[in-house]
Amino acid sequence: AQSVTQLGSHVSVSEGALVLLRCNYSSSVPPYLFWYVQYPNQGLQLLLKYTSAATLVKGINGFEAEFKKSETSFHLTKPSAHMSDAAEYFCAVSDHGGSQGNLIFGKGTKLSVKP
Amino acid sequence: EAQVTQNPRYLITVTGKKLTVTCSQNMNHEYMSWYRQDPGLGLRQIYYSMNVEVTDKGDVPEGYKVSRKEKRNFPLILESPSPNQTSLYFCASTGASMNTEAFFGQGTRLTVV
Numbered sequence: 001a002q003s004v005t006q007l008g009s010h011v012s013v014s015e016g017a018l019v020l021l022r023c024n025y026s027s028s029v030p031p032y033l034f035w036y037v038q039y040p041n042q043g044l045q046l047l048l049k050y051t052s053a054a055t056l057v058k059g060i061n062g063f064e065a066e067f068k069k070s071e072t073s074f075h076l077t078k079p080s081a082h083m084s085d086a087a088e089y090f091c092a093v094s095d096h097g098g099s100q101g102n103l104i105f106g107k108g109t110k111l112s113v114k115p
Numbered sequence: 116e117a118q119v120t121q122n123p124r125y126l127i128t129v130t131g132k133k134l135t136v137t138c139s140q141n142m143n144h145e146y147m148s149w150y151r152q153d154p155g156l157g158l159r160q161i162y163y164s165m166n167v168e169v170t171d172k173g174d175v176p177e178g179y180k181v182s183r184k185e186k187r188n189f190p191l192i193l194e195s196p197s198p199n200q201t202s203l204y205f206c207a208s209t210g211a212s213m214n215t216e217a218f219f220g221q222g223t224r225l226t227v228v
Contacts, residue, residue: 043219107157
């Protein structure tokens with residue numbers, strides 16, 4: 001069965017610093033991977049997704065993620081953090097042939113951005 | 116506007132009193148799901164539905180029921196709520212294609228006392 005592990009429940013960076021949020025997956029089939037963001041008191045919003053077309057995936061708000069099969073990783077990065085990036089981030093894998101109908105989520109990483 | 120609407124947003128209830136959280140989507144999506152979010156545990160799937168009259172258990176289905184009589188609606192029913200069901204609940208919908216984004220509702224914060 002598929003699963004995802006997010007390393008670090010809390011990450012704190014300074015404004016302007018690199019953001020790196022880690023996600024490793026376990027899957028017996030080629031995975032479809034996603035990053036979602038949750039701002040306070042809101043639902044989840046898709047940041048980006050990997051569906052085998054390209055290993056480097058660009059998303060919204062300057063985020064990107066690289067799929068590395070050899071490392072079973074899909075880490076999320078952003079070159080320069082903004083205060084508005086403070087949120088909780090979830091990595092997810094699709095359990096249903098790519099459709100996001102049946103997503104398995106990691107436990108989340110809360111990103112804090114210091115001025 | 117594409118939307119998933121959950122009601123109510125906040126609910127405080129007592130142990131054992133049946134309740135229903137409604138979820139409706141306006142995108143004609145096939146898939147709908149319910150998740151609960153708890154600190155340190157991420158989102159865990161309760162139930163999902165692949166189409167009308169087709170539902171299946173997720174990872175944490177105990178104590179919950181669902182139904183899918185119409186494509187747009189997917190209510191979550193707690194027949195006899197208990198305090199361990201205090202949580203933040205999200206409904207989501209998505210189309211069958213892998214290129215279809217999953218849309219999430221705003222969440223329902225449930226407290227069972």
